[in-house]
Amino acid sequence: MAALEAQGEIWRHVGQGTFRGRAPLGRPVKDTLLLEATTPSDLMDARRLLEPQVARAAATRRIQADIALLRKRVAEGRSARDRAACERADDAFHQSIAQVARNPLLIALLRHFSSARCRAVWQREWDRTYRRVGVEEFTRVHGDHHEQVVDAIAAGDGPAAHSAMAHHLQVVSIDMGVLDPEPPDL
Template sequence: MARVRLSTNDATQRLRAHLRQNVYGPQDRLEPERVLAPKLGCSRDTLRAALDVLEKEGLIWRHVGQGTFVGPRPAHEPIRPSVLAEMASPADVLDARILIEPPIAGAAALYASAEEITFLRSHALKSSEAPDWQAYEQADDAFHKGIARITNNPLLIAFLDVLSSVRGRARWQRQHDLAFRRARKKEYAAQQGRMHLAIVDAIAARNPEAARQAMFDHLSAIRTIMINESTE
């Protein structure tokens, strides 16, 4: 008889019971996943999903390469970017992008090489011709990361990578797919592709203010479609 796979919810409840039944002190380390998963009767993937739930609740915290610990994260330990990305709503992400990306586009107008401008233009064109939201996401992601890389600033590049990681989250994908369909696929891609090209044109013209404004207009338009119209 096939073994019934434990759901994330059931694994989370078993994990809670495990924490209650064992005498863990504050900041004690839990058993490694390879040991804990068999104890709970679930796969390691399901265990990780249960750990995610408890981490968001502040019952545990994790440090890559060191393990999982009981209790809230110590003040000196920053929250992992992946956890922040999971907690953030699509509106949070777009608001952050509107604050961060227009100045990055302005800086790119000062430093972009001819090769970098060609790269941006190619992905702007790809986004305008995207047949579905997945293809649009890929072209759009490459476009925005490409602008950040022009600055050669590792912190700005890292910020964009964190924001970009949200694209893999189901919450963002559902919202973007809905926006893409509501705005009609080809029309949405064509509109945002034109906005991408306006950003490229401003960068190529070495006009920081125009690049900032074009990026602001692009992200604000996406926010309107994804957030404002979806709540009507």
């Protein structure tokens, strides 16, 4: 085992196991393992649970400068003309809402979500969705949804911000194929 580790074929971490490949740099091991195990469906489930609450909090804590920043983020998303630019603008928008909520733990959690969005499995799914929906439709729908979230935050309407974000993430989840548009009857 020591020889394989010295050659960079494996790496070990006490209490977590032995892993094939080189040890990850600059990120705690548990975070890396968590990100590797996270599917697009897992990520969207977590986002649907957390981000509407973050939007609600942002509506109660926003100041005028925050609204200007959020509107700028919406405009950046609307002007994006390729998948990578859309991804960057979308990520910046969602991260900015966490900043407006002014809760360091929520900011850190959304950064963690952003890290999962950088993984190849997410990028493949995002690319499929982007191509299937089409550039103009994708940017229009996302822009409209983001604008609805910002309008609710600007109005200080927490429930409306929650609802707008929940709707947005539900539509994204359906478009990505990670949520059934019509849940089964129980």
